[in-house]
Amino acid sequence: DIVMTQTPLSSPVTLGQPASISCRSSQSLVHSDGNTYLSWLQQRPGQPPRLLIYKISNRFSGVPDRFSGSGAGTDFTLKISRVEAEDVGVYYCMQATQFPLTFGGGTKVEIK
């Protein structure tokens, strides 16, 4: 199985300041079709997860442009340019390059 490791576990952030979350995979996420199936999900308290970013850097429909994704191969980053109160929650990376699909352990974003 591909192991997804996220850091940090927790990220206290001041409103309006940036936040960054790292996700590292135990092997390359480049699929034989040339795509990298790395996505980011947000889970607000008491809510189901929601797709934010797919294929490393593509924002899903309705996702604010303060969210951005980057990376390649085995190292990926989610950035929030200016954290807002509604961004509080847990963020997960997920790979769909190889089965079984696997998730990172999650990073909790909270307001200082």
Add this chain to the structure above:
Amino acid sequence: QVQLQESGPGLVKPSETLSLTCTVSGGSISSYYWSWIRQPPGKGLEWIGYIYYSGSTNYNPSLKSRVTISVDTSKNQFSLKLSSVTAADTAVYYCARMDLGYYDSSGSTGGMDVWGQGTTVTVSS
């Protein structure tokens, strides 16, 4: 827009079979992959498996011996059965749509783009 709703018993006895159904509304179950994911209390997400509308399946090897996912296209539903449950199977169970399209140039996301609200299942006698 497409919405998903999980349904099923909230309490299951140890050694029995957990059965859940996900109803798809606002769209067809055809042409997508449909997954089950679970989240134990206070923990992260675990993918259980998926079914394609045609009936082909793929399960997490960690659960494969106990899992069956089926689809009923006439009802726009897909279902999960997990046998021989223990307390370790206590979790919120989510169903989700997966937009998978390997080698497909149409631009699939490769992600889980629609989720149900989740249903809590407790395994206890």
